Amino acid sequence: xxxxxxxxxxxxxxxxxxxxxxxxxxxxxxxxxxxxxxxxxxxxxxxxxxxxxxxxxxxxxxxxxxxxxxxxxxxxxxxxxxxxxxxxxxxxxxxxxxxxxxxxxxxxxxxxxxxxxxxxxxxxxxxxxxxxxxxxxxxxxxxxxxxxxxxxxxxxxxxxxxxxxxxxxxxxxxxxxxxxxxxxxxxxxxxxxxxxxxxxxxxxxxxxxxxxxxxxxxxxxxxxxxxxxxxxxxxxxxxxxxxxxxxxxxxxxxxxxxxxxxxxxxxxxxxxxxxxxxxxxxxxxxxxxxxxxxxxxxxxxxxxxxxxxxxxxxxxxxxxxxxxxxxxxxxxxxxxxxxxxxxxxxxxxxxxxxxxxxxxxxxxxxxxxxxxxxxxxxxxxxxxxxxxxxxxxxxxxxxxxxxxxxxxxxxxxxxxxxxxxxxxxxxxxxxxxxxxxxxxxxxxxxxxxxxxxxxxxxxxxxxxxxxxxxxxxxxxxxxxxxxxxxxxx
Numbered sequence: 001x002x003x004x005x006x007x008x009x010x011x012x013x014x015x016x017x018x019x020x021x022x023x024x025x026x027x028x029x030x031x032x033x034x035x036x037x038x039x040x041x042x043x044x045x046x047x048x049x050x051x052x053x054x055x056x057x058x059x060x061x062x063x064x065x066x067x068x069x070x071x072x073x074x075x076x077x078x079x080x081x082x083x084x085x086x087x088x089x090x091x092x093x094x095x096x097x098x099x100x101x102x103x104x105x106x107x108x109x110x111x112x113x114x115x116x117x118x119x120x121x122x123x124x125x126x127x128x129x130x131x132x133x134x135x136x137x138x139x140x141x142x143x144x145x146x147x148x149x150x151x152x153x154x155x156x157x158x159x160x161x162x163x164x165x166x167x168x169x170x171x172x173x174x175x176x177x178x179x180x181x182x183x184x185x186x187x188x189x190x191x192x193x194x195x196x197x198x199x200x201x202x203x204x205x206x207x208x209x210x211x212x213x214x215x216x217x218x219x220x221x222x223x224x225x226x227x228x229x230x231x232x233x234x235x236x237x238x239x240x241x242x243x244x245x246x247x248x249x250x251x252x253x254x255x256x257x258x259x260x261x262x263x264x265x266x267x268x269x270x271x272x273x274x275x276x277x278x279x280x281x282x283x284x285x286x287x288x289x290x291x292x293x294x295x296x297x298x299x300x301x302x303x304x305x306x307x308x309x310x311x312x313x314x315x316x317x318x319x320x321x322x323x324x325x326x327x328x329x330x331x332x333x334x335x336x337x338x339x340x341x342x343x344x345x346x347x348x349x350x351x352x353x354x355x356x357x358x359x360x361x362x363x364x365x366x367x368x369x370x371x372x373x374x375x376x377x378x379x380x381x382x383x384x385x386x387x388x389x390x391x392x393x394x395x396x397x398x399x400x401x402x403x404x405x406x407x408x409x410x411x412x413x414x415x416x417x418x419x420x421x422x423x424x425x426x427x428x429x430x431x432x433x434x435x436x437x438x439x440x441x442x443x444x445x446x447x448x449x450x451x452x453x454x455x456x457x458x459x460x461x462x463x464x465x466x467x468x469x470x471x472x473x474x475x476x477x478x479x480x481x482x483x484x485x486x487x488x489x
Contacts, residue, residue: 008081008280012073013273016061017053017266029056030263055266064089064264065257071264074273081280082207082226083217084242086249091268092260094201094239095121097225099128101241102169104223104255105195106131108411111165113158116404117147118171119199120434120471123410123446130411134162137403139319144310144331145360147401148319149180152188159192167195172216173202175356175363175440177311177327178320182219190220195247198224204232205326205367208283209291213322222247231326231367234275238268278368286368291325293375294366298328300379306335306386328364330382332357333398336391338465340437342382345389350381356439359397359462397461405450408483413448417484420474423459426451429482434471437462443471451482 027034036043036051043051057063062071071089078087090097098121106112108130114122116135126133136154138147150170159165168189173179182198189196198216200206204226206215216224224242228234243252279286298309308331312323332342343357355365364378407413407430418432428451435445444462445455459477463469469477 006073006077006080008077008277010073010077011270011273011277012070012077013061013266014270016070017055017270020055020060021052027055029058031056050267053266053270056263061266064091064260064269065262066253071269074269074276077280078240078272078276079242081276082240082242083215084224085245085247086243086252088241088243088252088256089264089269089272090239090241090256090260091237091265092239093229093237094199094225094227095119095124096256096260097227097239097241098122098199098201099125099259100252100256101197101223101225102126102131102167103129103258104247104252105167105197110167111162112167112169113155113162113165113194114169115147115150115171117174117401117442118169119201119441120436120443120446121441122169122199123434123443126410127414127447128411130409131166132409133406134158134165135404135406138401140401141314142398144176144308145333145398145401146176146178147174149174149178149321150185151319152181152184153318155185155188159188159194163192165192165194167197169197169199170221171199173213173324173327175202175442176329176361177202177324178314179213179322179324181318181321182214182216182221186220195222196220197222200224201227202230202327203324204228204230204279205283205287205290206324208279209287209326210284211291211325212287213324217242217244220244223252228272228275230365232275232279233368235268235271237265238272238275240272287326290366290368290370293370293372294326294328296372297364297366297375297379301328301330301382304379304383304386306390307332307382308334326366328366330362330364331360332362333360333393333396335386335389336393336396337385337389338396340462340465340467341389342385344466345385346378346381350377350384352378352381354378358437358440358467359465397458402444402452402454402458404446405452406448407450408448410447413483418481419484420479420481423478423480424456426480426482427453427456432481432483433473435459435469435477435480436471437467438470439468445471445480451480 033039102125301309339357346352355363
């Protein structure tokens with residue numbers, strides 16, 4: 001079926017599963033629960049309607065690794081909805097989408113220009129393929145302590161200094177809602193014969209909302225990884241990889257198939273299909289309401305005092321070229337509390353789970369499922385937290401981002417001979433693993449970077465404040481793997 005004969009009212013995977021359910025097929029294939037009959041506890045927990053369509057690939061339902069029918073049709077519809085040349089349904093999260101995007105254009109020894117405040121999935125991809133990062137260190141908002149977007153001049157300098165780089169990667173938006181001048185960066189990359197890749201995990205709504213920052217596909221980017229499960233309403237771990245007209249879709253499919261499961265989840269794929277349809281038909285009105293709620297919340301929170309819920313007033317035309325109006329990012333340090341402390345209090349004392357808290361900020365993630373009454377509850381809780389817990393802010397760490405010193409590539413460091421030492425004895429040595437707070441999953445240390453006293457102080461502070469630290473082999477993060485002398489070949 002060609003795209004021109006299809007309608008966004010269709011949901012091919014969902015419709016095929018409904019037909020399959022009516023067929024009452026006797027299963028002598030996997031999965032072993034056999035439409036839920038073999039695991040009654042699971043069926044009772046998830047519901048018979050759910051487990052009955054947790055099925056394996058077969059002719060009526062297509063195959064994710066080589067789609068030719070209903071999955072192919074769902075991909076065509078997704079591409080049409082997002083303005084892409086092609087779209088791939090991804091069931092390994094946007095981590096898989098980002099990795100496939102990087103692996104599609106980078107091989108060992110290739111340079112890729114990117115901001116250092118990327119999600120760990122980007123650097124994971126560099127570990128896998130052996131590409132060499134050329135970091136554009138983002139500017140930092142000193143008041144908020146957050147890293148910003150990529151400035152045009154810094155990207156220009158990085159391209160001029162590394163004309164042999166194969167790609168430029170952009171976070172758009174950042175976790176905090178900060179957007180770079182994507183159109184300008186795409187233009188600079190293409191003029192230098194480089195691809196432009198966009199980690200658009202937090203930007204699904206850019207394609208459907210009104211007066212949103214420009215989307216990757218509209219800006220002419222070559223590839224974009226989109227987390228449909230974040231603001232698009234699909235099930236957790238479902239994602240899309242979008243590609244532009246100058247990218248070989250067949251090659252990208254082969255790259256995806258190197259790492260993606262051969263047992264694609266029909267629960268995840270149908271959720272992508274249904275959510276795409278919902279956004280295509282109702283996205284404008286839905287996200288208009290989300291923006292209205294976010295603007296209301298910003299005003300109310302700023303009226304409390306002590307907090308700063310920031311928005312478009314931050315725009316400077318360059319490193320903050322635009323701002324995602326749905327992001328409810330709130331600076332907390334002026335009430336004497338780190339963001340992670342407010343995060344914990346909201347969950348433990350008010351039964352409110354927000355997206356994350358770092359050393360100075362929290363993020364309440366607003367999307368298609370939020371309602372005004374829940375938002376009012378959040379605002380009231382923040383007001384009460386200020387009244388109960390406000391204290392002097394002296395002694396709070398102010399800056400989130402620390403410029404790294406890259407000694408060798410992530411792949412070299414990760415696979416080199418290494419040894420484990422007490423982390424407080426590691427200053428000056430080269431790290432061979434990741435250390436990060438999750439969320440947001442941006443490495444404080446990545447393989448191949450020099451460990452400094454400033455970084456160690458940050459890790460100690462983040463642990464003391466209750467940040468969820470991940471990455472190292474040692475779960476307590478009392479020891480860290482460093483490159484052994486002579487470990488690099």
